[in-house]
Structure formats: C-alpha cells, structure tokens
Amino acid sequence: MNISPFSFLRLYLPIVLLVLVGSAFYSNQAIEYELTQIRNQESAYIKLGAGALSNKIGFVSHDLMFLSRHTALRAAIEQPTQKNLAHLAEDFSIFSASLGHYDQIRWIDQHGMEKVRVDYLQGKAVVIPTEKLQNKGQRYYFSDTIKLKPNEVFVSPLDLNIEQNSIEVPYKPMLRIATPVSDRQGNKRGIVILNYFGNELLTAYSDATARIADHSMIINGEGYWLKSPNPNDEWGFMFKRPELSMKTRAPLAWEHISNAETGQLELEDGLWTWETTYPLKVTEKSSTGAVDAFTPSSGEVGARQYVWKSVAHFPKSSLNAIRHGLWLKVVWITGVLLILFALVIWQLVRSWKTLAAEKLKFSTVADFAYDWETWLDSNGRYLYCSPSCERITGRPAEAFMADPNLLLNICHPDDQARLKSHLQLHQASDPPCEFDFRIVLPDGKVRWLEHACQSVFGQAGEFLGRRASNRDISERQLSEEKVRYSEQRFQDVSNAAGEYLWEIDTKMRYTYVSNRSTNVKGYSPEELLGHTPMEFMHPDDIAGVGEIVNRAIADKAPFNLQHRDITKSGAIVWEEVNGTPIHDSQGNVIGLRGAGLNITERKLSELALQESHQKMHSLLNSMAEGAYGVDMNGNCTFVNRSFLRILGYGHADEIIGKHVHELIHHSHPDGTVYPASECKMYNAFLHGQEIHVSDEVFWNKNGIAIPVEYRSQPIISNGIMLGAVATFVDITNRKLAEDQIRNLAFYDALTLLPNRRLLYDRLTHAMAASKRSGHYCALMFLDLDNFKPLNDTYGHVVGDSLLVEVAHRINGCVREIDTVARFGGDEFVVMINELDVNKSESAVHAGIIAENIRLALAKPYLLKNKRLGNAESLVVHQCTSSVGVVLFIGHEQHPDDILKGADNAMYKAKELGRNQIYFSDTSH
Numbered sequence: 001m002n003i004s005p006f007s008f009l010r011l012y013l014p015i016v017l018l019v020l021v022g023s024a025f026y027s028n029q030a031i032e033y034e035l036t037q038i039r040n041q042e043s044a045y046i047k048l049g050a051g052a053l054s055n056k057i058g059f060v061s062h063d064l065m066f067l068s069r070h071t072a073l074r075a076a077i078e079q080p081t082q083k084n085l086a087h088l089a090e091d092f093s094i095f096s097a098s099l100g101h102y103d104q105i106r107w108i109d110q111h112g113m114e115k116v117r118v119d120y121l122q123g124k125a126v127v128i129p130t131e132k133l134q135n136k137g138q139r140y141y142f143s144d145t146i147k148l149k150p151n152e153v154f155v156s157p158l159d160l161n162i163e164q165n166s167i168e169v170p171y172k173p174m175l176r177i178a179t180p181v182s183d184r185q186g187n188k189r190g191i192v193i194l195n196y197f198g199n200e201l202l203t204a205y206s207d208a209t210a211r212i213a214d215h216s217m218i219i220n221g222e223g224y225w226l227k228s229p230n231p232n233d234e235w236g237f238m239f240k241r242p243e244l245s246m247k248t249r250a251p252l253a254w255e256h257i258s259n260a261e262t263g264q265l266e267l268e269d270g271l272w273t274w275e276t277t278y279p280l281k282v283t284e285k286s287s288t289g290a291v292d293a294f295t296p297s298s299g300e301v302g303a304r305q306y307v308w309k310s311v312a313h314f315p316k317s318s319l320n321a322i323r324h325g326l327w328l329k330v331v332w333i334t335g336v337l338l339i340l341f342a343l344v345i346w347q348l349v350r351s352w353k354t355l356a357a358e359k360l361k362f363s364t365v366a367d368f369a370y371d372w373e374t375w376l377d378s379n380g381r382y383l384y385c386s387p388s389c390e391r392i393t394g395r396p397a398e399a400f401m402a403d404p405n406l407l408l409n410i411c412h413p414d415d416q417a418r419l420k421s422h423l424q425l426h427q428a429s430d431p432p433c434e435f436d437f438r439i440v441l442p443d444g445k446v447r448w449l450e451h452a453c454q455s456v457f458g459q460a461g462e463f464l465g466r467r468a469s470n471r472d473i474s475e476r477q478l479s480e481e482k483v484r485y486s487e488q489r490f491q492d493v494s495n496a497a498g499e500y501l502w503e504i505d506t507k508m509r510y511t512y513v514s515n516r517s518t519n520v521k522g523y524s525p526e527e528l529l530g531h532t533p534m535e536f537m538h539p540d541d542i543a544g545v546g547e548i549v550n551r552a553i554a555d556k557a558p559f560n561l562q563h564r565d566i567t568k569s570g571a572i573v574w575e576e577v578n579g580t581p582i583h584d585s586q587g588n589v590i591g592l593r594g595a596g597l598n599i600t601e602r603k604l605s606e607l608a609l610q611e612s613h614q615k616m617h618s619l620l621n622s623m624a625e626g627a628y629g630v631d632m633n634g635n636c637t638f639v640n641r642s643f644l645r646i647l648g649y650g651h652a653d654e655i656i657g658k659h660v661h662e663l664i665h666h667s668h669p670d671g672t673v674y675p676a677s678e679c680k681m682y683n684a685f686l687h688g689q690e691i692h693v694s695d696e697v698f699w700n701k702n703g704i705a706i707p708v709e710y711r712s713q714p715i716i717s718n719g720i721m722l723g724a725v726a727t728f729v730d731i732t733n734r735k736l737a738e739d740q741i742r743n744l745a746f747y748d749a750l751t752l753l754p755n756r757r758l759l760y761d762r763l764t765h766a767m768a769a770s771k772r773s774g775h776y777c778a779l780m781f782l783d784l785d786n787f788k789p790l791n792d793t794y795g796h797v798v799g800d801s802l803l804v805e806v807a808h809r810i811n812g813c814v815r816e817i818d819t820v821a822r823f824g825g826d827e828f829v830v831m832i833n834e835l836d837v838n839k840s841e842s843a844v845h846a847g848i849i850a851e852n853i854r855l856a857l858a859k860p861y862l863l864k865n866k867r868l869g870n871a872e873s874l875v876v877h878q879c880t881s882s883v884g885v886v887l888f889i890g891h892e893q894h895p896d897d898i899l900k901g902a903d904n905a906m907y908k909a910k911e912l913g914r915n916q917i918y919f920s921d922t923s924h
C-alpha cells in the first residue's frame with residue numbers, strides 16, 4: 001500500500017519536534033541532576049573532610065588540656081625533683097604509647113628548657129634523657145605560648161617538622177599544640193606542648209574524602225596545599241615557593257574560596273567546592289609560625305584567622321565528560337526513539353490508510369447499498385443506518401439514529417405488533433430472520449419492506465447486535481399480487497370456461513392436472529397424474545396429436561389441436577387443447593402446459609354447420625344469380641360462382657376480404673364516382689334494411705359496367721347484425737329489350753328519328769321554352785313529292801333507303817337543339833328552336849333553313865337495290881319535297897293547331913306545284 005509522505009510527515013514531524021524538545025529538556029535535567037549529584041557529593045565529602053579535621057584538632061586540644069592539668073605535671077612544677085620529673089615522664093610515656101599520635105610530648109619550663117620530653121619512635125614512647133634535653137626558648141611556639149594566659153592554647157600552623165634546622169625527610173607534617181602552665185601561685189612555669197603527627201590529621205581527612213580523593217585537598221589560610229592530589233604541590237610555603245599555591249595557580253577560584261567559608265562554584269577550570277575549618281577554639285591562639293627554627297612568629301593569629309580549607313576541585317574535563325556522556329546517551333536514546341516513533345507512525349499511517357481503505361470499502365458497500373442497511377446494538381439503538389433509508393422510508397438516516405422507535409412508529413398499524421415483538425425480543429441466539437412488513441411514508445402512501453436480519457458477533461464472540469437489510473418490495477408485492485390475481489383470474493376464467501389446466505413432462509406424463517379434468521375427461525387429476533394423454537385418447541387421433549405436439553416441441557411454439565377422448569364412462573368427447581412448451585433457463589423444453597376444453601357440443605354444432613355450409617355452398621353455386629356476403633365493415637365474406645362468372649373473376653380469393661363496394665360498385669354508369677356513403681345498398685345494410693334496386697351497374701374485373709338488378713338483406717343473429725347477403729342478376733339483355741321498346745315508342749324504327757309522339761312532347765317543351773325566352777320557333781312539315789312511284793318501281797326497301805337518306809340530309813341542315821321527326825310515310829317534321837324575338841326575322845331564318853332542307857333533299861339519291869335472287873344494283877333517284885312552315889311562340893296556339901297549320905302550309909306548297917316552301921298565314 002502506498003503511503004503519502006505528507007501523511008507520514010504531518011504526524012511524524014510534530015513528534016520529532018516533541019522528542020527533540022523532550023530530549024533537550026531531559027538531557028538538561030539529567031545533566032543538571034548528575035551535576036547536582038556531583039555537587040552534593042562534593043559538598044558532602046568536603047564537609048566530612050572538614051569535620052574530620054576539626055574533630056582531630058579537638059581531640060588533640062583535649063589531650064593537651066588533660067596533660068596540662070595532670071597531677072604529675074603539677075607535682076613536677078611545684079617540686080621539679082628527679083622523682084617527680086621521672087614520674088611525669090613515665091605518665092607522658094604511657095600517654096604517648098597508648099595513643100601513638102604524638103611525636104613529642106613535652107613540658108618546657110618558663111625559660112624554654114625542655115624539662116620532660118617523651119618521643120614516639122617506631123611505635124614506642126621514649127623518654128629523652130635529661131642530658132639530651134634542649135632549650136627551645138627561641139622557638140616561635142615557645143614564645144607564642146608562654147605569653148598566653150592560663151588555659152589558652154597555642155596551635156601552630158601545620159607544617160613540616162624541622163630537625164637540626166632542616167625539614168625532616170621524609171616529610172613529617174606536624175602540628176604543635178601547647179598551653180602555658182603555672183604553679184600554685186600563678187607563676188608561669190613553662191608550657192606543655194604536644195607535637196601532633198600531621199599525617200594523623202591528613203589521613204583522617206583522606207579517609208573522610210576517600211571517594212573524591214583524586215581531587216580533594218586541604219589548603220591553609222595562605223592558599224598553600226597541606227594535602228593535594230598531587231603531592232608535589234604540597235607544603236609550598238615550607239619551601240618558600242609561592243607558585244605552589246592556589247593563589248598563584250587558580251587565583252579566581254582562590255579569591256572565591258578565601259572569601260567564603262563554604263561554597264561551590266563552577267568556573268572555567270571546573271567545579272570548586274570548599275568548606276572552611278577553624279581548628280582553633282575561641283580560647284585557642286596561633287601565630288604565623290616560622291619556617292626557620294629560631295625565627296619567631298611574625299604575628300599572632302586569632303581563632304578566626306586560623307583556617308584550613310577543605311577543597312574539592314572537580315575538573316572541567318570531567319564535567320564535560322559527564323555532560324558529553326549524558327548528551328550522547330540522550331542523543332542515542334532520542335535517535336532510537338525517533339526511529340521507533342518513525343516505525344510506529346509508519347505502521348500507524350499504514351493502519352489508518354488500511355482503516356481508511358476499509359472504511360471506504362465499508363462506506364462504499366454500506367452507504368451505497370441499494371437496500372436500507374442497519375445495525376442495531378443489543379439495546380435496539382442504531383449503530384449504523386445507510387443513507388438509502390431516505391429513499392425507502394422518506395426519512396433521513398439521522399432521524400433513525402436519533403430515535404430508535406422511529407421504525408416502529410412509521411410501521412403500518414397492521415404490522416406493528418409483529419415488528420414490535422421482533423425488535424424487542426430478538427436475542428444473540430436468535431437465528432437469522434426474514435419477514436415482510438409495511439411502512440407508511442410521509443405522504444401517507446404504504447410501502448412494503450422485506451426485512452432480513454441476523455445477529456453479529458465480534459472476534460471475541462461478543463454479541464454486537466443485529467444487522468438488518470430492508471428492501472423495498474412494493475413493486476414486487478404489487479407484481480406478485482398481480483400474478484396471484486392473474487393466476488386466480490386465469491384459474492377462474494379457465495374454470496368458468498370449462499377448461500382444465502395441465503402440465504406434462506418430456507415423457508408426456510401428466511405432472512399437473514386441475515380439478516376441472518373431471519368435467520372434461522371424466523377422470524380426476526389423481527387418475528390422470530403419471531399417465532399420458534394418449535392413454536385416454538381416441539385411437540384414430542393419437543398419431544395426429546403426436547405429430548402436432550412433436551412439431552410444437554421442435555419449433556418451441558404454442559399449438560392448438562382438437563381430438564377425441566374416451567371418457568371413463570366410455571363416451572366419446574371432443575376436446576380442444578391449447579398448449580405451449582415449457583423452457584428451462586437454457587431454453588431447453590422441459591415439458592408442456594396448457595388447457596383443455598370439452599368442445600363436444602360445439603364440435604357437433606360445427607359439424608352440423610359444416611354440413612349446412614356445404615349445402616348452402618352447393619345451393620349458392622347452383623344459383624344463376626350472383627351472390628355475396630359482407631361483414632359489418634363491408635368486406636366480402638363469400639361469393640358464389642355466378643358472382644365470379646358475371647363479374648369476370650377467376651377465384652373467390654380475389655374478392656373475399658375486400659371491400660365489395662370499392663371493388664364492384666365504385667362508380668355510376670357514366671363513370672362518376674359513387675361513394676359508399678351514397679350507395680343505396682351500403683346504407684341499407686348499415687341500417688339493417690332490405691333493399692331492392694332494379695337498375696344499377698356493377699363493375700366487372702375488366703372495368704366494364706354490368707347492368708344489374710340486386711337485392712340486399714341484412715344478416716341478423718340473435719338481434720345482432722353480422723353483415724348482409726346480396727344477390728344480383730345481369731340485366732344487360734333486359735336493358736337492351738327495354739331500350740328497344742322505348743325506341744319503338746318514341747322513335748321511328750326506320751330512320752331512328754323521333755316519332756310523332758316524341759315530336760309532340762318536344763313541341764310542347766319548345767312552346768314553353770319560347771314563352772320563357774321570347775324567341776320564336778318554327779315548325780316545318782315536309783312531304784316528299786311523288787314518292788310512291790319509287791316504291792312502286794323498286795319496292796319498299798329502296799323506298800326505305802331513300803327515307804333513311806332523307807332523314808340523314810335533314811339532320812344535316814339543322815342544329816342539335818332542333819328536332820327532326822318522321823311524322824309518318826314520307827312526311828317529316830322539323831322543329832327549329834330559339835329563332836328570334838322578332839317574328840319577321842324569325843320567318844326569314846326559318847325560310848333559309850327550310851330552303852336549305854329543300855335544296856338538300858332535291859339532290860339526287862344513289863340507292864342500293866337488291867332484289868331476291870338478283871345482284872345488288874344502284875338506283876339513281878331524284879325527288880323534291882314540299883315544305884309547309886309555321887312560326888309559333890308560347891302557348892298562343894295549341895300544339896295540334898301548330899301541326900295542323902304546318903300541314904296545311906305543306907299542302908299549299910303541293911298545291912302550288914310542289915318543290916317549294918309555303919309559310920302558313922299565321923306565320924306572317
């Protein structure tokens with residue numbers, strides 16, 4: 001795992017600083033402690049040394065005073081007889097030998113003459129014979145002592161013993177202590193003096209300061225060493241060598257030492273510790289002494305001036321060594337500590353990072369969990385609540401953390417008792433638990449939650465509470481509800497429909513059959529399970545059913561089939577089966593399921609219907625009329641053969657399913673569009689009405705209008721209209737016949753000109769029109785002149801052809817709106833409409849037209865002549881015509897009068913010689 005140097009240093013640097021400061025503080029404290037120890041030790045030993053010196057001096061002083069008051073001495077002073085002197089010498093010997101401290105014990109009389117002297121030589125007290133006694137009157141110790149008052153003590157400086165005016169070698173440090181003695185009258189009778197071995201004193205000092213022997217020393221008041229770690233420095237004053245004194249060697253230290261009774265001071269050269277000893281009591285005196293044997297003291301020295309300094313000098317190098325040693329120790333410990341801290345912090349940072357990573361994982365897994373994750377302690381308080389609770393419950397995680405009862409409070413009232421007992425009672429030993437409950441959202445909606453929880457334990461097996469996962473299963477519940485509802489509905493519908501449900505495995509054995517099987521097959525589900533459907537099937541149907549089912553399995557497709565079953569009672573029932581393959585997750589077919597329905601009645605009906613259909617089909621196809629059916633959308637449901645024949649189709653499939661009106665009835669006879677909305681038949685069938693139309697057209701496949709007469713009748717079953725059936729006949733021949741009849745009534749069969757009836761009709765219309773317009777009309781009555789001879793000569797056929805040609809030539813002389821009619825025989829009537837509003841102008845126009853006709857008819861005719869048995873010949877014929885003209889307007893005259901007028905005019909033309917035009921009188 002990578003650790004960021006920044007993370008490490010951020011934690012480590014303050015600790016480094018702390019350790020360094022701590023180390024510095026500790027080192028200072030340690031050094032100070034060590035130095036304090038040393039200082040204390042120095043002080044203590046120096047005090048011990050000083051004390052040892054004082055004690056020793058005290059003992060000596062005590063011995064002196066004991067001897068000065070000794071009875072033998074008193075006796076010798078009063079009566080210095082040999083006996084008393086001997087006695088005194090003996091006592092001095094005993095004293096010397098018993099103590100061994102004194103080099104000499106003497107009584108010197110007031111003249112300085114040694115009276116009794118005991119020396120201590122080689123461990124024995126030796127009384128010096130009288131003849132060897134010397135006069136010490138010149139010596140400073142005598143002169144300094146003899147002048148003292150009784151009981152005052154003279155203590156000499158500690159110096160080296162001088163014998164024969166030379167410093168005794170080896171050096172014999174010596175301290176002389178003396179006191180004057182007097183007789184009973186108070187006269188001074190000399191002194192008692194003890195030469196005390198200075199080594200005793202120095203040894204006592206050494207013993208007391210043995211622990212600091214290497215740097216302890218005794219220095220006299222002048223700064224000379226009486227005892228020094230370096231013996232060569234000692235007794236400088238005895239050799240008059242001032243350089244062997246502290247005053248010279250360490251003047252600064254000596255200045256402090258000499259000016260203070262006691263003290264301790266660290267100077268550049270080291271630690272100085274000193275203690276001042278005052279060997280003399282108040283009653284004791286001393287003098288400067290003298291180095292030379294017979295030199296008197298230069299002055300008296302009082303008790304406070306007679307000092308020895310017990311001094312310890314702890315060298316600077318040793319102090320530094322201690323400091324360095326401690327520093328090194330601290331530095332080493334600090335280094336080790338820093339390394340240890342570095343390792344610990346490194347591990348700590350690693351652990352934190354691991355912890356952070358684990359926390360990130362945890363938060364990623366828990367905080368981003370889709371479900372609502374919780375952890376409750378043994379008291380039911382939330383230790384963790386995932387943020388998804390807000391999406392699921394509508395309340396934030398903080399609300400649950402703050403209120404352990406919130407879940408119970410928002411629980412649906414119907415589920416609260418169960419949830420409450422679960423939350424209150426679950427214990428560490430409870431197994432994992434799952435159940436569903438509902439909560440009420442803030443907006444009042446209800447949501448289903450699937451709750452799953454289990455106990456959780458720490459590594460030591462301690463119960464940590466229960467961890468739960470709550471999943472929003474509202475949609476699933478809804479879906480399941482829908483599925484349940486759907487299944488129930490399916491079951492109900494199936495039952496209502498009389499169906500039974502079934503499932504079979506790949507070996508075609510029933511694995512499930514619903515109760516309705518009893519109604520359909522006559523066998524209960526228990527009797528069917530484990531058997532195959534074929535065991536109950538009509539033998540003739542097994543092969544067909546097997547083929548359909550196997551194909552469905554191969555195609556993995558649903559199937560539908562009908563077959564016959566033989567019921568438990570032996571009856572044959574028809575069953576309709578719908579089924580579909582069941583697949584596993586790999587898509588393999590693992591069985592079939594479906595529903596079966598008893599369709600026996602329907603099947604029998606169908607068969608009957610089929611038979612009926614067959615009959616109807618035969619009937620339809622035997623009809624001469626075309627027939628077809630339409631559904632409610634107007635689409636064709638069936639056609640018969642005559643339909644196909646009449647309308648030119650080859651197969652019913654070309655029509656069935658198509659909108660019949662759009663296919664065969666889309667246009668009027670003149671080709672204009674005939675919308676279905678205007679179609680009589682279509683509207684009649686839409687309204688459930690019968691209709692009969694005798695004259696419309698259907699359009700055949702080739703786009704030719706076929707005149708038809710049709711009937712349409714709605715198909716109504718149980719009051720519900722299902723469509724219509726139409727029949728039609730081709731009335732082309734009938735129409736032709738009708739046309740002919742109509743032509744016969746209104747037209748001349750030979751010339752095809754309107755006949756007299758039609759002329760009369762049009763004359764009536766022309767009269768009405770002229771009345772509206774105010775324009776005059778003209779009626780011309782034509783009669784061929786001498787027509788009869790042609791008939792007679794060539795026969796009626798030739799005469800007919802002339803009449804036809806005459807009709808043709810007259811038509812060529814008039815407008816479309818005019819009428820040319822054959823009135824009868826060789827008589828023609830021409831009616832000219834819309835001439836002029838002015839009668840004269842109209843007469844002129846009519847005359848011109850009449851003249852044109854007359855001229856046209858007067859031209860020769862070339863007529864075919866074919867007689868029976870003879871070849872066809874051409875007859876050239878020429879004839880004229882007589883024309884009578886009458887003008888008319890409105891209803892001034894009766895039609896018959898107009899015709900009569902024209903006829904009369906024509907006769908006038910005849911009378912006037914034929915081949916001319918005559919206007920009726922009424923025309924002018």
Ligand SMILES: Nc1nc2c(ncn2[C@@H]2O[C@H](COP(=O)(O)OP(=O)(O)OP(=O)(O)O)[C@@H](O)[C@H]2O)c(=O)[nH]1
Pocket residue numbers: 783784785786787788789791795796797798799800824825826
């Ligand atoms: N070919 C033929 N002749 C007809 C037809 N109808 C009448 N006729 C004859 O037409 C003749 C008419 O005769 P009329 O008009 O009386 O005599 P006409 O010979 O024309 O002499 P005028 O009229 O006096 O000039 C008769 O001989 C009829 O038989 C017809 O449809 N076809």
